[in-house]
Amino acid sequence: MKDQQIPIIQIRNCLLVSIQTELHDRLALDLQESIMERVRVTDAKGVILDVSAVEVIDSYITRILNDIGKSVRFMGAVCYIVGIRPAVAMTLIEMGVELDSVNTALTLDLALEKLELLQS
């Protein structure tokens, strides 16, 4: 398997992760680990996961997102998922799976706004 890595970008005291690729087991674990490490090193207050390029979110991906949300929360930061597509949201509702360990915002901009409000 190709050695992939999902970039984590820091904007002020937030970490931004844009998911553009297929999340498989290995990659998801690596991502979770590196996000936690970066939160520790940078003392980030928020982590934003952009999933606008993800066209299908199944129960497995949901679990990965929830796991990342939980681990970020354990480290005292807040996790936002942004860019969930309407069809994806509808599908998640019908499937009865919950994204309950993360916060959501429509866009990256709105997530940043909410995070700033939290800090003031």
Added chain:
Amino acid sequence: MRTVENEIGEILSGTISAITQRSIFNRLGPLAGRPVNQLSNADRMTVMAELENSVRLFARRNSAELIASCARALGADGPAGGTAAAGAATGNAAAAASAKKLPIEQEKDIATARLEAWSEAVRIGLSKFTSVKVATAVSELARNIVFYAGKGTIELRAMSQGLQIIASDQGPGIAPAKLEEIWAGTYKSQRGMGKGLVAVKKLVDEFQLDTAPGRGTTVSCLFRGER
């Protein structure tokens, strides 16, 4: 003779710049110059996997539609569409206009199956939302195969009443006690949420499960088209 580059270039123009297109075709190598009707099924998979990644990365919007159009252009229903034509030749033409059987053996096959299912759903005219549901259900089923059985197949059948999906494997099967836990929602797997089958059942219009320890598992489900 229309080449892959001709067909795909036409679809991508207006959305993806010429320079970016150039680099996408470079990555396809000799396949880019191959006439569309001389592609083998394996070639088609390779081209689509590459295109899916690139289009997702570069297209600002509508990447799903673009990917589906690309799949169509590459002959899912074209005159030389290998699998579709073969399905029609062997099957009852009225019941199954076309059928496609996809091998599922490793994690990357999950993405391929999902994409194929998506483009098939779009092709037979299911709505955009339904197509996403189809892709999600296939994703769940393919993941189950890879995680629990190791290998199996997913068959997509375009029927007059909608799209039928048959996921089948010769894996360990599911014991009745475990099945009860799954339907009750109390089962928790190591790798997933233990919710895959429940999720699929909720998404589809018709659902049928045939499994027993040692006999493998077959899930058959149907998405109806909207009237």
